[in-house]
Structures are given as structure tokens and as C-alpha cells.
Amino acid sequence: MTSKRLSRRGVLGGLAAVTVTGWSATQGWTAAAQGHAPADTVSVPDLDGTLETSPDAVRPFGEDFGKLVSGAPWAVLRPGSVRDICTMVTFARKNKLTLAMNGRSGTGDDIESHSCYGQAEAPGGISVDARGLSKIVRIGSDRAVVEAGASWAQLTRAAAEKGLTPPALTDYLHLSVGGTLSLGGVGGTVQKYGLQTDNVLSVDVVTGTGRLVTASRTQNRALFDAVLGGGGQCGIIVRAVLKLIKAPERALVFSLYYDDLDTYLADAEKVMADGRFHAQAGELLRKPDDSGWHYKLEAAAYWSGGTAPDREKLLAGLRDDRPAAGIEDGTYLDYMFRLDLFEAYLKEEGFWDQPKPWLSLFLPASKAGEFMELVASQLTPETLGGGFLLFYPYPTAKVTRPLTVQPGEPVTYLFDLLNFPAPGNPDIDKMLANNRKLYDEAVALGAKRYLVGAVPGMTRDDWRKHFGDQWKAFEAAKRRWDPDGVLTPGQGFFS
Incomplete structure (x- = not known):
């Protein structure tokens, strides 16, 4: 809504979770709140958008993409302006509530927070529907x-x-x-x-x-x-x-396969160092005959105009299983949206709606092979389900923001275990416990977390160790910019 005042319909949304007791030109609607309400009476501020508290409104914000943690907010803010967010943060601070932005991402009717372990939830607090600011x-x-x-x-x-x-x-x-x-x-x-x-x-x-x-x-x-x-x-x-x-016009994409881990590591770091490709990824996946695991190096050379890249030159010196290699030449945009078809498959087969105990790490290159051998010895097709395990190197120096902390080596490997278990399989609690075990083993090798993953039992000391030299500055920033601990409680860094 665009009015300068929050309408009666905007407060209630036709919902029973709040009983309106009066209107004040200075305080807006005063609501006698029930259920998750923070107090006996709550003065709802003037908004350009709407604040909704019904079960139907808050329920979708109590669950995220990972479907491992649930906790419905007291209210959902659908902002009509940035001013609404400023207003509701002040409101939350005054009423001792927490507040978190909820990305509401996805495709079709599957719009949800894409955190996977409750990171974007605000149980009993206020969730902000980010779609109100999506221009x-x-x-x-x-x-x-x-x-x-x-x-x-x-x-x-x-x-x-x-x-x-x-x-x-x-x-x-x-x-x-x-x-x-x-x-x-x-x-x-x-x-x-x-x-x-x-x-x-x-x-x-x-x-x-x-x-x-x-x-x-x-x-x-x-x-x-x-x-x-x-x-x-x-x-x-x-x-x-x-x-x-x-933007380039086209992408020449190579899928190169390796049975030997050391050969994969050497080739992956070789093409990373010489920069022959514009994009590079890697993956652990099942062999076509289901006899075990092998590695795929996926690399893309972008181009425009009438002259395609020299394929032989791009592949020179690499030791992959060349007869198994795949090469595709398509548009750049098709390559950027390549996972859309895979998403459709996961939804059709029932994987998309399952709990997703993901584990995302940054591994020091000197220990990446050791850790991957450990994981490959434990990973089963049933555990991975319809998902995949990404594993590829990059120069650590390319990551410059202080809080995206990295291992202390020149080369880092992304390790991204993206499980999509099949319906009915397997034991999710066991998978989460294994995530914790692998996390502890990775940290002992010098690894850092990527914050999207599901690692149970993280303590303040764990987070202090994770952020390392950045912890004191992070704590100071939290005290300065969010002194009452209003924002994004789901991460649990300071709890």
C-alpha cells in the first residue's frame, strides 16, 4: 500500500492473531497481541507497507530452504519503503524484539528464505519480506x-x-x-x-x-x-x-573427468594459475557405472564475435580422461541459468522439499586432498541423493572482505556438500552429526566455514575461532551498530 498511514486492514490483514483496541494519530493502532506477542499491548507504528501477524502470514517465514530449523516470527513486515525498515527496527529495539531480513528467493511458487539452518529466521520477532524492496x-x-x-x-x-x-x-x-x-x-x-x-x-x-x-x-x-x-x-x-x-555472447564449456585425485588437484590448480579459462568449477560425482567416485573439472571459455576459442590450446597439458570429456558451446546466458533445469528435476523427483544438511567450507590447498579422501571414503549415494559436492581451487587473495575469512594459504578450495536426500532417506540427525564431525576435522586442518551450511552446536567460542583476528573488530562493530542485539538472531554468532 502507498498511503502514509498504516490502514486498519494493513494491521489486521483480516487476521485473528491481533485484536485492535484503538487508533491514535500519534501512536497508530494499539494492538492487544496474542500468541507470539512481545507484550500485552504493542503500539504499531505508521508504515507505508503492512505488518501482518496472522498464522497464515507468519508460517512461511518460520521455515527456510534447509527445512532443518523452524521458528515462526511474531509478525511479517512487507515494507513499502526503506523508511518502514528503519521504523520497524526502532520498534523492535523498543519492544525487545529481534528482526531479520528474509530474502524470499526462488522460482515459481517456491519462494522462501534460502538459508539452510535457520540463519534468516527471527522466532517470535519480526521477519522482513525482502520482496518489498526488489527493484x-x-x-x-x-x-x-x-x-x-x-x-x-x-x-x-x-x-x-x-x-x-x-x-x-x-x-x-x-x-x-x-x-x-x-x-x-x-x-x-x-x-x-x-x-x-x-x-x-x-x-x-x-x-x-x-x-x-x-x-x-x-x-x-x-x-x-x-x-x-x-x-x-x-x-x-x-x-x-x-x-x-x-558480457560475453557465448560460453565454450569443458567437462573433464579424473579417476585420480592427485591428477585432478594438479590440473585444477594449473588452469587456475595460468588463467586460460574465464570460469572454473569442480565436482565429486559417481562414475557412470556406479562403481565409485570420480572428479569433474568444469571450465568455461567465454567469447564473442565470429572466432571461437582454440579448443586444443585450452586443453593442452591437461591429463584428464580425454575420451570421456564433454564439450558444449552455448550462449552465455544459457550457461548462467544452467541450474534452472536441474532445479526442475529436483522438484519433479521430490528432492527439493526435503531437509538439506549442507556443509560448506573453505579448505587450505595443502590439506584439501587429505580432507577430500576422508569425505569420499564416507560419502554414499543415498546421503548425497539428488545433490552434488563442489570442490575447486581459487587464489585466496581474491577474497578481500574481512569477514569472509579464509584459510592462511595462497590457494583455497571451496568444499560445498549440497545434499538433496531422497524422500524417506536417510537419517537427517545422523547427517547433521557427521557435518559437525567433518567441520571439527576441517578446522583442525586450518579450514574456515562458509556461513550457509548446517553445523550443529556452534558456540560463541567456535565463532570466535572462526573469525580469528577479525573477531574483536566484529564484536566492536556489533556493539556500535546493533547495541541491543536486534538483528538476525539466527546466525548465533554472539549468543
Whole structure:
């Protein structure tokens, strides 16, 4: 709604969770709240959008993509403006509530938070529906201005119309801009451009005190460093200015297979170092005859115009199983949206709605082979289900934001165990316990977490160890920008 006052219908939404007791020009509707209400009476502030408290409204915000943790909020804010978010953060602070932005990403009718272990939930608090701020504001010659609730799919398509693209994209594009910037945003061009957080020029942020602040490398630098990769602890990103580069027209994609881990590691680091490809990923997957695991190096050479890249030159010196290699030449946009068909398959086969005990790590290169051998010895096709395990290297120096902490070696491997268990299989509690075991073993080898994963039992000491040298600065930023602990309780860093 666009009115300057919250209407009676906007407060109630036709719902029974709140009983309206009166209207005041200065206080708005005063509600006698029931159920998850924070107090006997709550003064609902004037809003441009709506605040809803019915079971039907809050229920979808109590569960996320991972379907492992649930906790419905007291209310859902559907913002009509950035001012609404400032107002409701102040309201939450006054009423001792928590508040979290909820990306509401996905495709079709499957719109939900794409955290997988309750990271974006605010049980008993306020969830903010990011779709209220989902515009592509402007696309210039080298940058885009976007609201935080816009998806990377929206931005990629809009930029492509002007011959441009974000340099760093996640493999799955139907994720909110604000969501991935709060975590890192990793994809196949990390070897060249770093994470999505490394390609941000500035952000507009609502802090935990309700202030709207612009932050960049030259303005409010401490806040800039705290919100990019900071898990939503110090501010809610509401708008971002992002780098754009010229988009290629086509992508020549190679799928190269390896039975031997050491050979895969050597070739993966070789092509990373010499930069012959524009994008690079890797995967552990079952052999076609189901006799065991092997490795796939996926690499893409982007091009435009009439002359395709030299295939022999791109493959020179690599020791893959060449007869098994696959080569596809398609459009750049088709390659960017390549997971859409896989998503449709996962939904059709019933994998999409299952709990997803994912484990995402950054491994030091010197220990990556050792850790992968351990995982491969334990992993079963039933555990992986319809999912996959990504595993590939990148130069650690490409990751520049302080809170996207990395191992202390020149080369890091992404380890991304993305389980999609089949309906009825297997024991999810056992898989979560194994995640914790693998996490502890990885940390002992010098690994760091990527914040999307599901690792049970994380303590404040675990998080202190994870953030390492950045912990004190992170704590100080939390005290400064969110002194009452209003924002994003699901991460649990400071609890």
C-alpha cells in the first residue's frame, strides 16, 4: 500500500492473531497481541507497507530452504519503503524484539528464505519480506544500483539487455542480492573476480539503531566491512551499487573427468594459475557405472564475435580422461541459468522439499586432498541423493572482505556438500552429526566455514575461532551498530 498511514486492514490483514483496541494519530493502532506477542499491548507504528501477524502470514517465514530449523516470527513486515525498515527496527529495539531480513528467493511458487539452518529466521520477532524492496533501480555503463530484495537472476537479465553482466555470480541465480552479500556469494569466477562481496561499490544499510547509512570503502568503512559477509549482524542491506563488466555472447564449456585425485588437484590448480579459462568449477560425482567416485573439472571459455576459442590450446597439458570429456558451446546466458533445469528435476523427483544438511567450507590447498579422501571414503549415494559436492581451487587473495575469512594459504578450495536426500532417506540427525564431525576435522586442518551450511552446536567460542583476528573488530562493530542485539538472531554468532 502507498498511503502514509498504516490502514486498519494493513494491521489486521483480516487476521485473528491481533485484536485492535484503538487508533491514535500519534501512536497508530494499539494492538492487544496474542500468541507470539512481545507484550500485552504493542503500539504499531505508521508504515507505508503492512505488518501482518496472522498464522497464515507468519508460517512461511518460520521455515527456510534447509527445512532443518523452524521458528515462526511474531509478525511479517512487507515494507513499502526503506523508511518502514528503519521504523520497524526502532520498534523492535523498543519492544525487545529481534528482526531479520528474509530474502524470499526462488522460482515459481517456491519462494522462501534460502538459508539452510535457520540463519534468516527471527522466532517470535519480526521477519522482513525482502520482496518489498526488489527493484533494479538503474544500470549504468559499469555499475548497477539494485534494491536488496532483487534477485541475481533479475539483475543478470536486466544487465544483459545492455550488454553487461555482474562479474561474480552464484551458480544458482534465484537468490536475493542482499542475502548473498550478507554471506559472500561464491561462484565459478572466484578465481578472477573473488566473491560477490568483492564486487560491491557501496551499500545502503539500516543499522540496529534504525539509522539509514551509506557505506563504502571511503565512507563509513567500518560498517562496509561489517555488513559484507557479516551475516546481517550490524545492518540490513537495503540497496547496493554493484560492479558490471562487458558480457560475453557465448560460453565454450569443458567437462573433464579424473579417476585420480592427485591428477585432478594438479590440473585444477594449473588452469587456475595460468588463467586460460574465464570460469572454473569442480565436482565429486559417481562414475557412470556406479562403481565409485570420480572428479569433474568444469571450465568455461567465454567469447564473442565470429572466432571461437582454440579448443586444443585450452586443453593442452591437461591429463584428464580425454575420451570421456564433454564439450558444449552455448550462449552465455544459457550457461548462467544452467541450474534452472536441474532445479526442475529436483522438484519433479521430490528432492527439493526435503531437509538439506549442507556443509560448506573453505579448505587450505595443502590439506584439501587429505580432507577430500576422508569425505569420499564416507560419502554414499543415498546421503548425497539428488545433490552434488563442489570442490575447486581459487587464489585466496581474491577474497578481500574481512569477514569472509579464509584459510592462511595462497590457494583455497571451496568444499560445498549440497545434499538433496531422497524422500524417506536417510537419517537427517545422523547427517547433521557427521557435518559437525567433518567441520571439527576441517578446522583442525586450518579450514574456515562458509556461513550457509548446517553445523550443529556452534558456540560463541567456535565463532570466535572462526573469525580469528577479525573477531574483536566484529564484536566492536556489533556493539556500535546493533547495541541491543536486534538483528538476525539466527546466525548465533554472539549468543
